[in-house]
Amino acid sequence: MxxxxxxxxxxxxxxxxxxxxxxxxxxxWWPGDTPFEIMVGAILTQNTNWRNASAAIGRIKKTGLMDPARLLAQHHRIPGLIRTSGFYRAKSRYLRAFLRYYVANYRGKVTGFSGKSTDTIRNELLSIHGIGPETADSILLYALARRVxxxxxxxxxxxxxxxxxxxxxxxxxxxxxxxxxxxxxxxxxxxxxxxxxxxxxxxxxxxxxxxxxxxxxxxxxxxx
Ligand code: SF4
Structure with missing residues (x-):
């Protein structure tokens, strides 16, 4: 605090x-049990209230898919799981794009970011479809503890x-x-x-x- x-x-x-x-x-803040859950929340809360995003997060967790590699492997289930978060078709694309980036570049592990500058990570995040400055900075600040x-x-x-x-x-x-x-x-x-x-x-x-x-x-x- x-x-x-x-x-x-x-x-x-x-x-x-x-x-x-x-x-x-x-x-x-930010509500979330793991950095990955915070990342997912930052994407799902775009243009909606937290209650709707939280319900979607709850469903992902309940199905045991709050894990980057598992969620990516089951990406066809994402639209159904996040339906309550609003704009769910677009957000499904955003989340899939993020998962591909996170798993391919960091094997879905937050420790993979250590040693990289905040600006570098920010630019990477901003290059992902559907991730704008507010979402990128929410991920940097709350999931990766970067000062933005x-x-x-x-x-x-x-x-x-x-x-x-x-x-x-x-x-x-x-x-x-x-x-x-x-x-x-x-x-x-x-x-x-x-x-x-x-x-x-x-x-x-x-x-x-x-x-x-x-x-x-x-x-x-x-x-x-
Ligand atoms: S304008 Fe200022 S005082 Fe008025 S509600 Fe907004 S933050 Fe509060």
């Missing part, structure tokens, strides 16, 4: 983290609504901005992303933000 720094030289981004952590506590900040729609919405970032900033620019303002800590990055997701889900809704009850409500600029 990454506890907030109590040094007085907080940056704005660290203040946000501190407020969220104090309000919500540790989020124990995961940027998602909640991150962008929350920081933009407070005027901390330009909403039109691209993924790489936003990631770089946030990383520059935070201590270089894998644990902090992991906890922070999870806290932003929670704040986004519970308070910072797309159409109706619930600012008066939100832990970040006091950080809003006064209306003119």
């Amino acid at each position: 990454a506890r907030p720094n109590t040094n007085s030289s907080y940056t704005t981004f660290l203040k946000v983290y501190t407020k969220l952590f104090r309000a919500f506590g540790p989020q124990h 900040f995961v940027v998602d729609a909640y991150t962008r919405r929350i920081f933009a609504r407070h005027g901390f970032i330009n909403e039109k900033m691209n993924y790489a620019g936003l990631q770089e901005t946030i990383e520059q303002e935070l201590p270089k800590s894998t644990k902090l990055y992991g906890e922070y992303h999870a806290l932003l997701v929670r704040a986004g889900k519970e308070f910072c809704r797309k159409n109706e933000p619930l600012c008066s009850n939100c832990p970040l409500g006091t950080m809003l600029r006064p209306a003119r």
Whole structure:
């Protein structure tokens, strides 16, 4: 668990983290028993809520296929197993592409990544059909414990609504901005992303933000 720094030289981004952590506590992310399960979850949760992805993960586990080589060998069963995750045909293709890469290059073992730079692995992941920056960074951060900040729609919405970032900033620019303002800590990055997701889900809704009850409500600029 990454506890907030109590040094007085907080940056704005660290203040946000501190407020969220104090309000919500540790989020124990990413849910998953193994790095491989986290990788699968990062792919299945694209464009859907975690409950749907989690149900699909539960089915894969129940059938004893939460193993890279076994799942690849039984890849024809993937669509049926992940049907609840939404866009399951596309996700089946993404998952198969990832499994082929992981088994062929790393024999499905997370230890195979050691010795490779984060940038190299990230580029490999981004070359796989269906894996974009958010999914690649989720895998890097939560499955491989690499220090990258995961940027998602909640991150962008929350920081933009407070005027901390330009909403039109691209993924790489936003990631770089946030990383520059935070201590270089894998644990902090992991906890922070999870806290932003929670704040986004519970308070910072797309159409109706619930600012008066939100832990970040006091950080809003006064209306003119
Ligand atoms: S709900 Fe309001 S206070 Fe909370 S993060 Fe969103 S804009 Fe900020």
